[in-house]
Amino acid sequence: xxxxxxTEHPEIRRKKTAEExxxxxxxxxxxxxxxxxxxxxxxxxxxRAAGVAEGTIFRHFATKKELLIAVLKxxxxxxxxxxxxxxxxPVEFFRCFLKDRLELIKENDGLIRFMxxxxxxHNEVREALSNGILGHGISIVKPWFDKGVQEGIFKPIPFPAxxxxxxxxxxFYGIFNHVFPGFSPEKTVxxxxxxILEIFLNGVLVKKTND
Amino acid sequence: xxxxxxTEHPEIRRKKTAEExxxxxxxxxxxxxxxxxxxxxxxxxxxRAAGVAEGTIFRHFATKKELLIAVLKxxxxxxxxxxxxxxxxPVEFFRCFLKDRLELIKENDGLIRFMxxxxxxHNEVREALSNGILGHGISIVKPWFDKGVQEGIFKPIPFPAxxxxxxxxxxFYGIFNHVFPGFSPEKTVxxxxxxILEIFLNGVLVKKTND
DNA sequence: ATTAATAATGAGTGATTACTCACTCTTAAT
DNA sequence: ATTAAGAGTGAGTAATCACTCATTATTAAT
Numbered sequence: 001x002x003x004x005x006x007t008e009h010p011e012i013r014r015k016k017t018a019e020e021x022x023x024x025x026x027x028x029x030x031x032x033x034x035x036x037x038x039x040x041x042x043x044x045x046x047x048r049a050a051g052v053a054e055g056t057i058f059r060h061f062a063t064k065k066e067l068l069i070a071v072l073k074x075x076x077x078x079x080x081x082x083x084x085x086x087x088x089x090p091v092e093f094f095r096c097f098l099k100d101r102l103e104l105i106k107e108n109d110g111l112i113r114f115m116x117x118x119x120x121x122h123n124e125v126r127e128a129l130s131n132g133i134l135g136h137g138i139s140i141v142k143p144w145f146d147k148g149v150q151e152g153i154f155k156p157i158p159f160p161a162x163x164x165x166x167x168x169x170x171x172f173y174g175i176f177n178h179v180f181p182g183f184s185p186e187k188t189v190x191x192x193x194x195x196i197l198e199i200f201l202n203g204v205l206v207k208k209t210n211d
Numbered sequence: 212x213x214x215x216x217x218t219e220h221p222e223i224r225r226k227k228t229a230e231e232x233x234x235x236x237x238x239x240x241x242x243x244x245x246x247x248x249x250x251x252x253x254x255x256x257x258x259r260a261a262g263v264a265e266g267t268i269f270r271h272f273a274t275k276k277e278l279l280i281a282v283l284k285x286x287x288x289x290x291x292x293x294x295x296x297x298x299x300x301p302v303e304f305f306r307c308f309l310k311d312r313l314e315l316i317k318e319n320d321g322l323i324r325f326m327x328x329x330x331x332x333h334n335e336v337r338e339a340l341s342n343g344i345l346g347h348g349i350s351i352v353k354p355w356f357d358k359g360v361q362e363g364i365f366k367p368i369p370f371p372a373x374x375x376x377x378x379x380x381x382x383f384y385g386i387f388n389h390v391f392p393g394f395s396p397e398k399t400v401x402x403x404x405x406x407i408l409e410i411f412l413n414g415v416l417v418k419k420t421n422d
Numbered sequence: 423a424t425t426a427a428t429a430a431t432g433a434g435t436g437a438t439t440a441c442t443c444a445c446t447c448t449t450a451a452t
Numbered sequence: 453a454t455t456a457a458g459a460g461t462g463a464g465t466a467a468t469c470a471c472t473c474a475t476t477a478t479t480a481a482t
Contacts, residue, residue: 038250039251044440058440059459091416129390154415155409157410160394168379173375195369199410202413202414203410203413204412228478229428255470266430267431274471427479430475431473431475431477432473432474433472438468440467441465442465443463443465444464
């Protein structure tokens with residue numbers, strides 16, 4: 001009555017090491033990719049950084065492009081969660097959301113610039129971004145904005161236009177500081193967030209124009 | 212009394228053809244680069260598109276990277292001129308500037324996305340962008356903003372923060388529509404410009420918050 | 423028509439690329 | 453200790469790359 005299928009149990013130990021390798025490669029690929037771009041990175045370099053042989057990469061990922069997607073997909077999802085906290089009102093939501101996003105950008109600066117840079121050239125990246133942000137991210141923001149409009153707090157600006165401007169201000173934060181280093185004097189993310197929020201909520205004009 | 216230095220005169224004719232080749236290569240390079248990225252483009256492909264031999268490229272540009280810079284430099288400067296028109300007041304300036312920039316982005320969409328994508332990885336591109344936009348573009352905007360603040364029209368928001376948000380909204384217009392195609396319903400640039408301007412000037416809130 | 427200068431050419435070059443595969447090592451069960 | 457299987461290896465490969473250079477074509481003056 002001895003079991004002959006016990007091979008599945010110890011698989012846990014084996015798998016752990018394999019999974020670690022998998023993560024090592026993903027982590028190394030992320031670093032090299034964000035630094036040099038997809039086409040500027042070589043699989044040899046990624047292997048070196050991950051501490052594995054080049055052939056090992058292709059045991060885990062069929063092609064270099066598959067590795068790229070495997071690197072980005074979870075990062076896109078990471079960026080979307082942590083949004084479903086409870087919020088008092090629409091303005092409070094946008095305030096929290098903004099600070100949260102700016103922290104994320106500060107920490108994952110290179111990654112985010114890399115994602116949008118490569119979205120230029122790779123359909124797969126564009127689709128992953130589109131599905132991730134459009135499918136999940138925006139669907140979280142929309143109800144709050146709609147609520148604000150219904151309550152008469154927000155102007156009835158078309159949602160896509162609002163989202164585009166909002167995302168532009170937030171995402172360009174990282175790009176701007178990278179292209180124009182030292183131009184922005186603020187040291188804290190808090191300060192930058194407050195300035196963006198002020199413009200987003202009230203604009204730059206001292207009094208409202210009526211037209 | 213026959214001139215023996217007349218070689219300089221007909222140079223005009225020769226030079227014309229050479230200059231045309233030069234422009235053909237620049238134009239082809241621009242198209243290929245914006246489509247596939249710098250590292251994704253090959254000099255063979257650019258030569259084919261320009262209708263010249265591969266070797267000809269290297270008679271005009273010492274290296275591939277030199278070609279990249281030669282492609283981008285004039286485009287960056289192109290984007291800056293046409294800003295020195297006369298304007299009545301600061302608000303009018305920002306309105307004209309915005310519409311002008313949005314038209315430019317609509318027409319040179321791929322190029323602008325390419326520039327900021329490659330600025331990620333190439334110091335030379337980043338410097339060209341920084342010198343061009345910081346050195347010339349921003350210096351045109353700053354006086355108008357400062358004037359607005361002095362006249363009490365604009366809030367005394369720090370200039371870099373204002374510029375960052377403004378550029379973010381404007382530049383992200385092209386990126387957003389490329390990554391999320393079909394998401395924005397507006398058909399005209401005018402409409403998009405009005406929506407951005409409304410947010411920039413007055414914000415999304417119905418009434419100002421006082422804090 | 424000849425000539426001299428310049429521009430254009432494209433086959434060739436060495437370096438580099440993503441990817442393969444025959445082999446070795448590690449692991450865990452007998 | 454043996455074994456079987458999956459994981460890891462790295463030299464090898466064909467393709468591709470930016471760039472070169474000996475040769476050819478073009479041009480403009482005599």
